Amino acid sequence: MSELTNLTIVGARDLLAKGEISSKELTEAHIVAVEAARPLNAFITETPEKALEMARASDTRRAAGEAGILEGLPIGMKDLFCTEGVLTTAASHILDGFHPTYESTVSRNMWDAGAVLLGKTNLDEFAMGSSNMTSFYGGVENPWRRSGDNRPLVPGGSSGGSATAVAARCALGATGTDTGGSIRQPAAFCGIVGMKPTYGRCSRWGIVAFASSLDQAGPMARSVQDTAILLRAMAGYDAKDSTSVNVAVPDYEAAMTGDVKGMKIGIPKEYRVDGMAGEIDQLWQQGIKWLEEAGAEAVEISLPHTRYALPTYYIISPAEASSNLARYDGVRYGLREEGATLDQMYEATRGKGFGAEVQRRVLIGTYVLSAGYYDAYYNKARKVRSLIAGDFAKAYEKVDAILTPTAPSPAFGMGDKMDDPIAMYLNDVFTVPASLAGLPGISIPAGLSAEGLPLGLQLLGKAFDEETVFKVAGVLEAAAAFEAKPAFLAA
Amino acid sequence: MSVDKETVAKIARLARVRVDESRGEALAKELSNILDWIEQLSELDTEGVEPMTSVVSMTLPLRDDAVTDGGYPDRVTANAPEATHGFYTVPKVVE
Numbered sequence: 133m134s135e136l137t138n139l140t141i142v143g144a145r146d147l148l149a150k151g152e153i154s155s156k157e158l159t160e161a162h163i164v165a166v167e168a169a170r171p172l173n174a175f176i177t178e179t180p181e182k183a184l185e186m187a188r189a190s191d192t193r194r195a196a197g198e199a200g201i202l203e204g205l206p207i208g209m210k211d212l213f214c215t216e217g218v219l220t221t222a223a224s225h226i227l228d229g230f231h232p233t234y235e236s237t238v239s240r241n242m243w244d245a246g247a248v249l250l251g252k253t254n255l256d257e258f259a260m261g262s263s264n265m266t267s268f269y270g271g272v273e274n275p276w277r278r279s280g281d282n283r284p285l286v287p288g289g290s291s292g293g294s295a296t297a298v299a300a301r302c303a304l305g306a307t308g309t310d311t312g313g314s315i316r317q318p319a320a321f322c323g324i325v326g327m328k329p330t331y332g333r334c335s336r337w338g339i340v341a342f343a344s345s346l347d348q349a350g351p352m353a354r355s356v357q358d359t360a361i362l363l364r365a366m367a368g369y370d371a372k373d374s375t376s377v378n379v380a381v382p383d384y385e386a387a388m389t390g391d392v393k394g395m396k397i398g399i400p401k402e403y404r405v406d407g408m409a410g411e412i413d414q415l416w417q418q419g420i421k422w423l424e425e426a427g428a429e430a431v432e433i434s435l436p437h438t439r440y441a442l443p444t445y446y447i448i449s450p451a452e453a454s455s456n457l458a459r460y461d462g463v464r465y466g467l468r469e470e471g472a473t474l475d476q477m478y479e480a481t482r483g484k485g486f487g488a489e490v491q492r493r494v495l496i497g498t499y500v501l502s503a504g505y506y507d508a509y510y511n512k513a514r515k516v517r518s519l520i521a522g523d524f525a526k527a528y529e530k531v532d533a534i535l536t537p538t539a540p541s542p543a544f545g546m547g548d549k550m551d552d553p554i555a556m557y558l559n560d561v562f563t564v565p566a567s568l569a570g571l572p573g574i575s576i577p578a579g580l581s582a583e584g585l586p587l588g589l590q591l592l593g594k595a596f597d598e599e600t601v602f603k604v605a606g607v608l609e610a611a612a613a614f615e616a617k618p619a620f621l622a623a
Numbered sequence: 624m625s626v627d628k629e630t631v632a633k634i635a636r637l638a639r640v641r642v643d644e645s646r647g648e649a650l651a652k653e654l655s656n657i658l659d660w661i662e663q664l665s666e667l668d669t670e671g672v673e674p675m676t677s678v679v680s681m682t683l684p685l686r687d688d689a690v691t692d693g694g695y696p697d698r699v700t701a702n703a704p705e706a707t708h709g710f711y712t713v714p715k716v717v718e
Contacts, residue, residue, distance in 0.1 A: 233698045332679045345678065374683050443661045454638060461639070463711050468704035474716050475639065483641030491640055495631070495650070496657060498638040512664050514674030519667070521678060553653060554660055570678025595679070 136161035137301040137622065141205055141358035144304055148194070148204050155194070155204025159187035159248050162206040165302045166250055168623035172273045174287075174296040176211045177219045178251040186248040193246065202365050203246030208297040208306035211252035212259055213239045213349075214338040218249070222340040223257045223267035226485025227466040236338025237370045238307065238349045245365035250303050254293030257487045258457065259314055259342045262559040264292025265550060266489040274322060274543050275300040275618035279584035285543040288318030288559070294352050295322040302622045305353035305362050309339060311346045312445050313539075313563025316575035319352055320538035320588025323577040323618065325605075326352045327359040330596045331570035332377035334363075335370030343452035344375075346445075346567050356576060356605045360384035363598065379596060387599035388606040393427035395604065398531035402438035403562060408540045412587060415579045416537050419589045422611035423535065423604070431531050435523040440516050441565040442557060447500050447513035448568075453490075454497025460485060492553065521569040528594050533604050536562050538575040538588035562590060572598045574605045577614040586616065625658045626651050 136158050139147070147153045163180045183206060190204040214220050214232035221227045235243075243249070256266040263286040264272040272292040274285040276299070287296045291308030295318035298306050308315035310328035319326025327350045334349040341347060351362030364385070369378040399420060404413065420430045462468035462481030469484050471477030486494065500509035527534065539559055549556045566573045572595070575588040589608060593601035626634075628647040631654065635642040642650060696709035705712040 230702050233701055330679075332681075371684075371686070375677070375679070375681075377679055377681065437667075440664055440667060443664050446657065447661055447664075458639075462704060463713055464700075465702035466704070471714060474714050477714055478639040479636075479641040482639055486640065491642070492650075492653060492657075494638050494640060495634050495654060498634050499626070499630075499654070499658070502634070502637065508665075509661070511674050512669060514676070515669035515672040516664055516667060517675040518672050519669070521675060553657060568678075 134161050134623065137165045139304065140355050141304050141353055141361050142355065144205060149199070155187040155190040155248060156184065158204060159183050159206045162250055162303060165622035169297070169300050169302045169620070172275060172296050172300060172620065173270050174254055174272050174293040174300065174302060175208070175251040176221055176223065176254050176269050176293070179218060179249050182218070183248050183250050190246050190248060200244065200246035201361065202242055204248065205246070205304050206248040206250045207242070208250050208253040208294050208303040209239055210255055210291055210294050210307050210309060212255060212309050212340045213307060214340070215239055215249070215252065218252065220252065220340070221269070222259070223255045223269055224485065224487070224490065225268045225467055226460045226481070230465045234338060237335035237372060238339065238366045241368060242365050247365070253297055253306055256290035256292070257490050258340065258453070259290040259309055259311060260453070260489050260493055261289040262313070262317055262556055263549070264289040265546065266487055268487060271546050272296050273546065275620035276323065276543060276585055277619040284546045286321065286546050288321035288543060290314040291352065292318050295319055295324060295326065298322070298324050298352050298354060299618050300620055300622045305351060305358055307349060307366065308352045309347055309349050310567065311342050311449060312567045313560040315350045315352060316563050316573055316588070316590060317539050317559055319575040320577070320586065321543040323586030323614065323616065324352060324354055325356050325359050325574065325576050326350065327363060327574045328572060329363060329367060329598050330572045332375055333367045333596065333598070335368070335373040335376045337370055337372040341456040343449040344456060345452060346449060356574070356602060356609045357385055357388060359574070360388060360602045377596070382599055384598060384602050387603050389603060390607060390610070392423060392604055392607050395428045395533070396431050396531040397423050397428050397604070398433035398527050398534040399430050400433050400435045400438065400534060400536060402435050403536045405540060405561060411581050412537045412540060415587050415589065416535070419535055419578060419608060422608055426607045426611065433527045433531060433534070435527060435565065437516065437519045437523050438565055441520055441568055442561060444513045444516045444520065445564045445568060446496070446557060447509050448517065450493040450497035451501050451510050452497070454494045454501065457490070457494055517568050520565055524569045524571060533600055534592040536590045536592070538562060538590040542581045542583070542585035542587055566592045571595055572601050574601050576605050576609050576612065578608065578612040579614070580616055625655045
């Protein structure tokens with residue numbers, strides 16, 4: 133780990149602005165770090181040449197007085213964002229060799245703001261997973277280890293490569309996408325900050341679709357302020373995404389005033405779930421205390437339909453996935469397996485190209501949408517989703533934000549929970565409800581488990597009120613003063 | 624068990640996913656476990672609840688019915704496993 137790779141985005145931005153370092157120097161240090169971290173498998177594709185070219189162009193722009201808000205900052209891009217001319221895989225065999233001829237809106241926004249692409253980060257196949265183990269390109273190793281135990285752990289998922297790259301100091305920040313917790317849970321597992329904004333805040337155009345009513349892009353970095361800077365560049369209205377919302381993007385950094393006096397923080401009683409580790413509950417109580425000491429008031433609230441969120445999610449998301457993934461047929465891009473007839477070609481291509489978890493979800497989705505089951509499953513789930521969103525709406529009449537743990541456990545071992553899909557799904561028990569309601573949420577590292585692994589606290593906000601989320605998260609971050617570093621740090 | 628091997632084969636066919644017959648039994652068990660778990664929603668009374676169509680209350684925007692893009696078949700077919708003369712090619716469909 134060099135001085136340059138250990139910088140925050142805020143720190144790097146200041147040094148670049150003062151002319152003390154160039155983007156070229158900063159980028160070169162990160163390219164070395166990406167190479168050094170190869171054993172972690174955080175990147176599917178490294179783009180060192182492109183990075184250097186972008187860094188040089190950035191230095192030229194800065195010299196001409198044209199610096200954008202991410203000017204010269206090297207980042208990782210989850211390999212779910214289409215990047216023009218750069219292999220985009222969604223970690224699936226079925227997208228073999230796919231080089232998009234267009235750029236996703238979010239990545240385009242970031243390049244326009246001056247960011248530098250280090251490479252495409254690993255993920256669960258089509259973002260379906262909570263461990264990063266379903267990637268066709270192999271699992272990602274969490275840079276953290278339990279104390280006195282060298283067995284590899286998962287980084288969480290699906291944005292596991294992004295979380296690992298940021299935690300191991302290979303990238304100053306990275307993009308993630310969150311459908312049911314895919315930014316927040318890996319951020320918690322890797323001891324970094326991950327922010328899922330309100331549904332509609334970032335354009336979904338050019339992001340490989342998983343479940344369109346839930347998918348949302350967001351930033352991952354090593355401080356709350358860093359994620360605030362990244363989100364400002366990523367967000368914004370886009371006519372190419374009909375669910376993108378046309379509201380102004382605020383300066384999220386400016387919202388971080390440190391003042392939460394008199395704010396009401398909801399503590400949902402239904403989030404005390406069976407089997408939650410005692411140390412997670414303790415950290416949650418500690419988080420409440422920190423906010424109270426800063427002058428906020430903790431208010432017990434009820435989100436009565438919480439326990440139905442996961443089963444609802446596991447109807448809606450596979451249903452949408454089965455429909456979205458119908459496009460992978462071996463005709464227009466990626467893998468093709470030959471067949472005597474067109475149908476046989478489709479079946480062979482999809483049988484070979486989709487991994488086990490993706491097939492499971494496509495089959496579940498097809499089943500719940502099929503004739504005779506549509507009402508019993510899919511429409512039922514959409515009704516329960518309304519009830520879950522209603523729970524939040526009612527709670528927000530009384531409180532400004534909600535504090536919960538991010539995940540019910542710290543990172544688990546690579547290979548664990550693989551034979552029990554439901555045990556794997558339970559990882560997202562605290563993140564899925566807000567996803568179903570489309571609400572913004574952030575995970576910040578707040579402490580270590582008894583075994584020395586990072587634990588996250590989650591703050592949820594009202595729709596399009598990311599500013600409050602950042603403000604409260606900043607206060608929590610300062611109180612937690614999380615300084616621990618992972619066992620593996622890149623060169 | 625809510626789905627059997629035959630149902631799995633039927634769904635797999637609908638989804639155009641080839642599933643080895645040897646995996647049918649195991650998949651039926653996995654899917655049944657998930658569906659049984661999902662089944663807990665049935666205990667909730669949702670009579671009169673409006674199904675959610677969008678988390679953000681908005682009307683979908685309309686755009687002009689006009690051609691705004693296109694004219695580059697080579698770029699469109701650039702990633703195709705097989706393409707000729709600006710078209711995708713597939714196995715023979717009509718006898």
